[in-house]
Amino acid sequence: MLFDRVKRFSKDEAGGMLVLMLVVFFGITIFGGLAVDLANHERTRTTFQTHLDNAVLAAASLSQNLDPEEVVRSYLTSAGLDPSEVAIDTSEEKIGGILVGRTVEASLPAGLNTYFFRFFDIDTLGMTITSEATERVEDIEISLVLDVSGSMTERSSDGSRMIKLDLLKNAASDFVETILSDSEEGRVSISLVPYSTKVNPGSALLGQYTATQEHDYSHCVDFDASDFTNLGINTRAELQRTGHFLIGSDSTWTPMTGQWVCRFDGGFAVTPLSSSPAELKTQISALTGLGSTSIDMGAKWGLALLDPSAQDPVSGLIAAGQIDPAFQGRPHVYGADNSMKVLVLMTDGENREEYRLKPEFASGRSDLIRTTYGSSTYYTVESSENWSENDGDRTYPEAYFYAQHPFGSQRMWSTDTIANNSGYRFADRASEERLDWPEVWAEMSPYYYGYNMYGRRFDNYWSYRAALYRDYVQWTVDATEKDRRLRQICGVANAAGVVIYSIGMDVDNTNSLNLLKDCASSEAHYFDVQGLEIQTAFDMIAASISMLRLTK
Structure with missing residues (x-):
């Protein structure tokens, strides 16, 4: 009986599909559960990876000054993760004490409790999250500020006895070649600022700013003390154009001797944001030494061409075809990622007085009348004759002093200008023009004017009166004030993150050396050199900056 039942059951196919469905159901449930565990694992890994990536990116940033390890741990804590297990490795690259690159690596072990893998005796799915971030300097903006004052034409103090300017030209040319050779387009710019x-x-550059228009003989501007409290130059604020006049002359015979306050000789104008070694080296080779020393003025323009306020002028010069379009948007804002601003400030001396014309002699109508006929030029001063200036003739007072005239060499006054004087036989063919003050100073020095147009109105003391007049029409910013301005703007630049290298060549003034040292970003950025050593200084600076360029 029992045997028959078993035999019938084995042949009975009713309910077979149910068994199959149960097997399939349990299989789907188990593998679906495993998939849920795996999906949770991947979602958790992705979340952890995102938080760790953000942490190491923030830690690697060159613009943050905190401990990179603390930055990573802080980010993980803020994300609700346990930072105690994270392993962090940090490496930094420095040149002359300046941070130029940072790499942060982090590894975070973690695990996820399972729901279905535990049926296979797997309670936890482990994971290790890793992340790495590197930030390095890539864009480099350099202002090369070079002293080309008169003392640079002297021989160096070392045994070579070579001309200092020649040594500077060689060193600066090699510097340009080293920095720009094989540089990637649009990455490195050099502004050359002679002073x-x-x-x-x-x-062209001054035309991108707003300057007064007393003359167009030269294109320097005057800065006030407040202009050295910031690095940029406001393109909308009116700049005072420097009076075009000669200093350092005591000639009474030659009107055009002395030194122009604002030089306009070849090679002296600024070259902004160039990446052309040939262009820069051509200008360097054309440099000549003349004039006084204004380190503060050189630093001001050098820093202005590193300041973001120069972006509009740079755009204007790009549109005019004078700057490479690759530099559109330069100079970068301070603290921009992967960028660095560098000022190289060189001098062979110390700040000297800066001469300026008084406003009443810088523009407007003068008292000088110029009369020309053929190759002859005469000058008449409109100034009423007084008792101390009487020329001894019977007419008194007369309105015009003939400073230089066709009637001989004696002091002479007249009631008419030369072209209206009936005694001048070419009067009807002579041309006559009242000069503005800028036109006067374009033709003669203040001392020459003071002697011939003013001093000779009197009977005596002409040279003494010439010196008085020269000092009357001009004023100076003294060296102490200029030192204060330089120290102030260097402080602002260092605070903004500009890297400043300073070079003193054959400088024997302790105050000037201390000023250069204070201006530099650190003592490692300051060079006190003699003669041929200037080559070594520029080579060391170029090598440091080139290392920045090569860390891309």
């Missing part, structure tokens, strides 16, 4: 008594930005 002596003033800096001449040139007509």
Whole structure:
């Protein structure tokens, strides 16, 4: 009986599909559960990876000054993760004490409790999250500020006895070649800023700013003390154009001797944001030494061309075809990622007085009348004759002093200008023009004017009166004030993150050496050199900056 039942059951196919469905159901449930565990694992890994990536990116940033390890741990804590297990490795690259690159690596072990893998005796799915971030300097903006004052034409103090300017030209040319050789397009720019008594930005660059228009003989501007509290130059604020006049002359015979306050000779104008070694080296080779020393003026223009306020002028010069379009948007804002601003400031001396014309002699109508006929030029001063200036003739007072005239060499006054004087036989063919003050100073020095147009009105003391007049029409910013301005703007630049290298060549003034040292970003960025050592200084600076360029 029992045997028959078993035999019938084995042949009975009713309910077979149910068994199959149960097997399939349990299989789907188990593998679906495993998939849920795996999906949770991947979602958790992705979340952890995102938080760790953000942490190491923030830690690697060159713009943050905190401990990179603390930055990573802080980020993980803020994300609700346990930072105690994270392993962090940090490496930094420095040049002359300046941080130029940072790499942060982090590894975070973690695990996820399972729901279905535990049926296979797997309670936890482990994971290790890793992340790495590197930030390095890539874009480099350099202002090369060079002293080309008169003392640079002297021989160096070392045994070579070579001309200092020649040594500077060689060193600066090699510097340019080293920095720009094989540089990636649009990455590295050099602005060349020569200076002596003033800096001449040139007509094109100054034309991108707002300057007064007393003359167009030269293109320097005057800065006030407040202009050295910031690095940029406001393109909308009116700049005072420097008076175009000669200093350092005591000639009474030659009107055009002395030194122009604002030099306009070849090579002296600023070259902004160039990446052409040939262009820069051509200008360097054309440099000549003349004039006084204004280190503060050189630093001001050098830093202005590193300041973001120069972006509009740079755009204007790009549109005019004078700057490479690759530099659109330069100079970068301070603290921009992967960028660095560098000022190289060189001098062979110390700040000297800066000469300026008084406003009443810088523009407007003068008292001088110029009369010309053929190759002859005469000058008449409109100034009423007084008792101390009487020329001894019977007419008194007369309105015009003939400073230089066709009637001989004696002091002479007249009631008419030369072209209206009936005694001058070419009067009807002579041309006559009242000069503005800028036209006067373009033709003669203040001392020459003071002697011939003013002093000779009197009977005596002509040279004494010439010196008085020269000092009357001009004023100076003294060296102490200029030192204060330089120290102030260097402080602002260092606070903004500009890397400043300073070079003193054959400088024997302790105050000037201390000023250069204070201006530099650190003692490692300051070079006190003699003669041929200037080559070594520029080579060391170039090598440091080239290392920045090569860390891309």
